[in-house]
Structure formats: structure tokens, C-alpha cells
Amino acid sequence: MAGQGRGRRVRRGRAAGCGLAALLLLAACSAPGPAPDATVGEVQQLLDRRAAAVLKHDEGGYLAAVDPAATGLRSAQRTEFGNLAQVPLTAWTYQVNGVDRQSGTVTARVDLRYRVEGYDTAPVTAARTLTLDERGGRWYVAGDQPAKGAAQLLWQQGRVTAVRGKRSLVLGVGQGAARLHEIADTADAAVPEVSAAWPGRWAGRVVVLVPASLDGMAALLGAPAASYRGIAAVTTGEAGGAAAAPADRVIVNPEAYAVLGDVGRRVVLTHETTHVATRAHTSPATPMWLSEGYADWVGYRDTGRTAPQAAPELQQAVRAGDLPADLPTDADFGFDGGADRLARAYEGGWLACRLIAAHWGEATLARFYAKVGDQPHREGAVEKAMAEELGLSPREFTTMWREYVRDQLA
Structure with missing residues (x-):
């Protein structure tokens, strides 16, 4: 995803x-090269049968695709097939995107696509790397692991x-x-x-x-x-x-x-x-202070928590004379800046959304969020939405937010 x-x-x-078993690398006698189209079709047919076995809860059919000589792999695949038993699947398919051949071994780039019944309106895609051996004129899976970075x-x-x-x-x-x-x-x-x-x-x-x-x-x-x-x-x-x-x-x-x-x-x-x-309304145009602040605002909305209770790290900074000069940046939400900085970023974003809801209303806050995220680019997105929904420039809003933070936490 x-x-x-x-x-x-x-x-x-x-x-x-990560995969069903460790990738088995076989010695190659020749340099890898593109496989004939027939091989792609044969591998696709093998994986189509394997996919059908998953949906039918057919363990034998699933294992039929695995190299009979790879006993360790077969055991691992049997275990993983059992692990799936309670997952409510409505679709499970493989798409072969390309293969490279080395002697009697093929490495296939494959997308596994599956859907959970009642929840997924489109398939979830997981990139896989499969190794296949040819035995007696048939292909068998000899290795299955996540693609690089998957x-x-x-x-x-x-x-x-x-x-x-x-x-x-x-x-x-x-x-x-x-x-x-x-x-x-x-x-x-x-x-x-x-x-x-x-x-x-x-x-x-x-x-x-x-x-x-x-x-x-x-x-x-x-x-x-x-x-x-x-x-x-x-x-x-x-x-x-x-x-x-x-x-x-x-x-x-x-x-x-x-x-x-x-x-x-x-x-x-x-x-x-x-x-x-x-x-659907969160995009690269949405700054993290808004996406995280809004999620926190909804999370705390009916809990009765006060600003000092929900924003202790930011309160500590304000009382020490360190009132933030600007709204949190995306970088402030990074993991490498320390837990206190990250906490203050969440709390600052939450207070910004809390301010909008208190001063302009909850409906305006939701419209503001959607308008920012619906813009095609980050540049100008907040400015446009603030002008239309709050009647303020970002600078004016930041000034108001700083006063709000001080009043709530000092």
C-alpha cells in the first residue's frame, strides 16, 4: 500500500x-537474461492454481506448487497456509510482472493481490520475489520472499x-x-x-x-x-x-x-x-500539524481532558519561557528529534485544531481540513483554505495560535 x-x-x-521461507539461491551456469514468453505464461498458470487453492482452503493444491525436493520450504509453506485459515479473504491472485532465467532456475517478480471480505473495495498489493525450479518439464516454487523494500x-x-x-x-x-x-x-x-x-x-x-x-x-x-x-x-x-x-x-x-x-x-x-x-482528503498538500492535530482533536474531543492534561510537554516549555514561534513543521514530527520535540509537535497541532473548532466551529474545522487536502500542491494550500474559511493569513493565524497556547498552558 x-x-x-x-x-x-x-x-x-x-x-x-519474511517470506514463506528463505530464498534458495541455486548456482548458475550462465548470466541471467529475459525468459521466453512461454515461461511467463507457465509460471502464471502455476500461480493461478496456487491462488485458487488459497480461496478453496485446499492445502494439498497450495503445496502442489512447491518443489517436492524442498522439504524445509514445504513445511514452512504448510505452516503459513494454516496461518491464513481465519483471514476472511474474498480474493487472492498473483500477477507475474517479469522473469529472469538462469539455467533451470527462474526468478519471478510477482504482485500478490488480495482482498479482505467486507472491507477492501480494491486489492491490497504486496510485491514478492519468487524463485522457481524446473523439474520434469514443470515449474515449482523454490523460494518466496518480499521484494526488496516490501x-x-x-x-x-x-x-x-x-x-x-x-x-x-x-x-x-x-x-x-x-x-x-x-x-x-x-x-x-x-x-x-x-x-x-x-x-x-x-x-x-x-x-x-x-x-x-x-x-x-x-x-x-x-x-x-x-x-x-x-x-x-x-x-x-x-x-x-x-x-x-x-x-x-x-x-x-x-x-x-x-x-x-x-x-x-x-x-x-x-x-x-x-x-x-x-x-480521501489527506494529501501531500496537508501539513502534519493539521493531519495529526485533527486526529488528536477528534481523539480527545469527548474525553473531557483539559489543555494542560493533554499537552504536558508543551506546557512545560511554555512555563519555562519557550513559547513556540511557529506552528510545528513536518520535521518536528520526525523520530530523530527526540520524544519531547515530537510530543510538543503533536500537542501544538492539536491546540491549533482545538482553536479553530472553538473560535470558528467544528464544521469550519472539517471544511478547512478538506480544502487544504484537496489542493494539488502544498504551496499555497493552507493560505487559500485559511483565507476562505478563517478569514486570516497564516501569519495572523500563527499569532492567534501563540496567544491561545500561552493562555491555555501558562
């Missing part, structure tokens, strides 16, 4: 926002447990049923909270992935684990996605999520669900 939403960081104990899939981490909520689907690995049901209940409660705040049309449901660990979360995102330490959840999806797009996935960091209280968990999942709801 293209694009990645930003997550909510755990601050002081509360919420603030992320791992949840069922490659262990057996998936599926819990269906009223408005959510929670897919977990290495998690107890009680934890997954609690997450489903919290996600179910988040959906109407988001719909009450966000007037735009959206699916009104959410898919939540819960891996076994922080490392598992990072593997699902194709990123280093250190980047997400302390982040309770993130949302992945297509920025500015059309209606016919895969459903966004909320990915929970079980280690950070576990230390949160009830309110913190509610804020985290409402925050992430807001990213799901606003995705």
Missing part, C-alpha cells in the same frame, strides 16, 4: 498518536486470530482472545466518535492488525523497529485514496498499547480511525 499515516506516541504512560504480511508472522466487531475487524498474531476483543470493542466505539466529528463520507469501519511485538509491527511496515518504539499505533493507506481503494490498516504496537489506560487506548484508536476517515 502506498503511503503511511503517522502514529500516536505514548507519553508518560498515556496516549499522546513489507512482511501478518500471516507470515504466525497463526492469525480474527475477531469481528460491529464496525471493525481485528487480526492478531500471538495475542490472547481477550486482548483482541478489547481492541475490537474500542475500535467499534471509535467509529461513531469519528463520524460525529467528521462530516465527510467514509466506510464507517476499520481493520486493525495486532502483531506479537514491536519487531512484528516494524516488519509489517518495512521499517526499523527503533522508528516505532513508544508509538502505540500507526495507520497505513493511500493518501488521497479514491473510493475504490484498499481499506486502511491500523497497526498496533502491542508493547506501547499495553501500558495505556482506558482513556489512552480510546484516544489512540479514535486518532487512528480519524486517519482512516479523512484519508
